[in-house]
Amino acid sequence: MRDVSDVFRLSNAYIASKAEVSDKTVDRIMAVNCDQDIMRSTARRIELVVLGPVSKHICDMDYNGGATEDRINTLLAENEHLKKENARYAKIIDKYLD
Incomplete structure (x- = not known):
């Protein structure tokens, strides 16, 4: 204290x-x-x-009545979508290179 x-x-x-x-x-x-x-x-x-x-609480996730947790979940979903898009683009590039 x-x-x-x-x-x-x-x-x-x-x-x-x-x-x-x-x-x-x-x-x-x-x-x-x-x-x-x-x-x-x-x-x-x-x-x-x-x-x-x-x-x-000290933890930022405890503030805003769960709004931070919702934001994290949204970003994780967006990240998953972008990973799938990356994989799709990689397949397209590989197809053109072959």
């Missing part, structure tokens, strides 16, 4: 306000200085602010 917050330049104060936890708690988590146990619910709220909701 610390690396992600650095990449997106999220301050500890911003994370604390969005997660509705104390600044001190976020400071301890980000500094990996946890002498006390942190409740899982508190850690989860901080994770949601920094990493985003679980419904967001």
